[in-house]
Amino acid sequence: MLSFQESILGWYDQNKRDLPWRNATSPYFIWISEVILQQTRVEQGMPFYHRFVERFPNVNALATAQENEVLAVWKGLGYYSRARKLHHAAKIIVENSPTFPDSFNSLIKLPGIGQYTAAAIASIAFNEPVPALDGNAYRIMSRVFNIADNVASAKAQKQFIRLANEWISQARPGDFNQALMDLGSTVCTPRQPDCSKCPLNFGCEARALNNFHERPVKTSKKPPQNRFLMFDFLVNNDNLGLKKMEEGNIWKNLYLFPFREFASEQLLSEETARWERLGGETLPAGIHALSHQKIHYRTRIMPVENPEKTGYSKLKWCSHEELEGTAIPAVATKIINQWNNKRPATI
């Protein structure tokens, strides 16, 4: 174990990625970066990280902001529940404690902070020796130790936790966890690991057996739920009509075009055809993939003359400039781009 540990840390000292949150030991910056990177690659997440910490430079600034504002700054990253939980957790931190929670056990009680994120913050900011097990760590360990059980199974989890606790450096736990993240992202990658450059190649069982492409073992995920939506793209001059989504909706508190849901693709197509027969315009059909849902959508274009005199008066009517500061989900951005491709860009 010691030689694995020394090799990983030695490799990290030479090869660690230069990431902005690594220049500070502030738990706040580490927390924000870890949450952004939960579903986003480093290169994609970097500009969002800068934008977020520029607007909310500390936990107080985040806690006292309006949720709408937090969601608007998060715009483009998707998975808005992460931003809502960050905001909620910031409020709890500020209300309950004069300082940022400084241990794994206190961090894990906060909304949106799971085992991995709590371990990452506790080890990097507070030097607590708790292993941060993300996809990179599972992949590396399942290859080095040739673990043939399904990663998510209780048996494998027990084994990973035991090995990770033996493996982690007591002196440099934060660096150790970050070394695994970097090694998994740059060398022991899912499809094509570069074993010749790997500091663990001397003892890696999967490399010796040439079965690294079979590790980690994962059972196939539940297929996403298909949903069939018809959006109403409401246009008044250059303004768009958006509805604030309510509780129970995956887009809760975001602004989106009003929509109706159909039970099948066929019913959605029939409704589209009916609209077109009446002379109505539509945008091209689209599919928007979320983590657990696949949204099959059509969009009908509906010019609105006088919003205040119709049932649309309660919508938020946004100009191009106002859209910039409004929290809209990625599917709305896709539809607006389709509209701009269809005619001279006005919105």
Ligand code: SF4
């Ligand atoms: S030797 Fe190859 S398979 Fe094994 S941990 Fe290193 S990169 Fe991954």
